[in-house]
Amino acid sequence: MKKDKELNDITRLYDRFIRQCPGTQEYTQRLAEETQIILQLRFVDYFIQICDILAITRDIPHMTRGSAGSSLVCYLLGITDVDPVQWGIPVARFLNPTRDDLPDVDIDFPHYRQAEVMQRIFDRWPGKSARISNYVLYQDKSARREAAKRLGAKGNLPRRFTYESVGVDPTEAKRIENKLKGKKRCISKHCGGILMFQRQLPKSLFTAENQILLDKNEVEDLEHLKVDVLANRGLSQLIEIDPTIRLTEYPEEDSATSALLCRGDVLGVTQAESPAMRRLFRAIQPKSRKDCVFATALIRPVAISGRKKATMFHDWSQERMSDAIVYEDDAIDRISEVLNIDKYEADMYRRAFAKKNEEKIMQFITKLGDHPRKDEIITMLQSLSGFGLCRAHAVNLGRLIWALAYQKAHNPEKFWQACLKHCQGSYKRWVYRTEAKRVGIEVITPSKSDHWDTPQFQYRKYGWWSSNNFMPGMYVKELYMDKVEFAGLIANGRVFRGDKGKYVTFLTLGIGNGQYIDVTIKKPFSYSDHDVVRGQGTIRYSNNSEYVECYDYQGLRLEKFAKAEITKKRFFKNTRSV
Helix, strand or coil, rough: CCCHHHHHHHHHHHHCCCCCCCCCCCHHHHHHHHHHHHHHHHHHHHHHHHHHHCCCCCCCCCCEEEEHHCCCCHHCCCCCCCCHHCCCCCCCCCCCCCCCCCCCCCEEEHHHHHHHHHHHHHHHHCCCEEEEEEEEEEHHHHHHHHHHEEECCCCCCCCCCCCCCCCHHHHHHHHHEEEEEHEEEEEEEEEEEEEEECCCHHHHHCCCEECCCCHHHHHHHHEEEEEEEEEEHHHHHHHHCCCCCHHHHHHCEEEEEEEEHHHHCCCCCCCCHHHHHHHHHHCCCCCHHHHHHHHHHCCHHHHHHCCCHHHHHHHCCCCCCCCCCCHHHHHHHHHHHHCCCCHHHHHHHHHHHCCHHHHHHHHHHHHHHCCCCHHEEEEEEEHHHCCCECCHHHHHHHHHHHHHHHHHHHHHHHHHHHHHHHHCCCHHHHHHHHHHCCCCCCCCCCCCCCCCCCHHHHHHHCCCCCCCCCCCCCCCEECCEEEEEEEEEEEEEEEEHHHHHHHEEEEEEEECCCCEEEECCCCCCCCCHHHHEEEEEEEEEECCCEEEEEEEEEEEEEEHHHHHHHHHHCCCCCEECC
């Protein structure tokens, strides 16, 4: 009887294959291995459900992210278009017989069609599908504010305040604050989590918008099927440029795309335009799509933890980094090798380090015994508590970055048109508009109805936008040695907290005509409260890139800076791009 049921389940699963499995031994063994795990864990219905969801959205372009690309079964079913055998991805990160929780499938759709996809699911399975809730908890700052207001504090409280300064009893306020921390503050919608039920549920459990009052942690405990229907603006951008080309159809190598990435010219390329990514591309000089995939994982905290970034970026090649952890899958390989265990058990220990499961970690250390590299191995695995990518996720993300870079290199006008329409990246809106203007795209002058950026009201006010270089007074001037004086319009900013409580603020400043400089300030800087940064600093070099390390600086609102510049007529001719 059991064999008959297994045969029936295998038939049901294989009938859903949209791709034929290659007949080589490597593929057939991999298929048999995955099928056995799926039968053992009774996941056949789960995979069929995912196929049913994709069947009703077949006309909408999508991209599966995450560890689903580790599975050959997912590839043959059409859930993902990543061939794990071709890319050398083990299945342990996705399917594991030592775990009884359902594997995670995340599906990206164009952001403007996410709501449509969800509604199709709700209409197809009414009463059996619902959007997951998110519980927003009280944290330190929100708990302090709430405690002060409960005790009578009036009006808008300043960003930094003491209980005494707002006229409340500090002892009582502290008691309320401690009581609130970690408690539920409000309920919102999960960004894309859809919960599927086996049976019909009463309407009273759902809100008017098909939302159920369960958060993701409660969903995991109940072991219901969860699918993430996510929005991806990079995918929206790519489809807008050319909907006929699939991710798999872009060339593995392309000289123009490679040259663009090597220059770090990736503004507008979703997921790849941050200052850190631009530096990384300049450092590693990617020559192919495979290198681009590798770079997306190399920049993550897991990959760079425990070693200097400069060293990591210099020794970036996969051959030279064969013993490092770049992908989460690398951790599985290292654990499997040192303990001489299979990769499924190794993944259990990887999860223990990622989730900081002290019991399992101590079990691993005990098994490690007197290994000659014990301390090095433990330090390396402790990095897993930071954010990292599995190889399958890196492949999907890297291919999208490569495709967008390809279009920017070969089709710049359509690229920037799509970017202006869909992109909400790391940089302020004016950056994309000026870059589009530089390649000859007609951009509408900001008006009173333009609410994208506060500075743009002032650009219009002072008539800057109509000029070819709409940022007069922005400059970099050499002083002596490696010292420079500068003034630039804030294009991007991030405050990073390092070791021992040290802070560094990273800024990208526009100085006109498509020129940008990276600036670091060795303390927290409220860049959202300013439009312009001017000051002096020293030119430093990191990963084939220049940046300015500030030792004297000032943040200004654009209006104040503009009035000063217009009055003084201060324009420097002896300038250079950094």
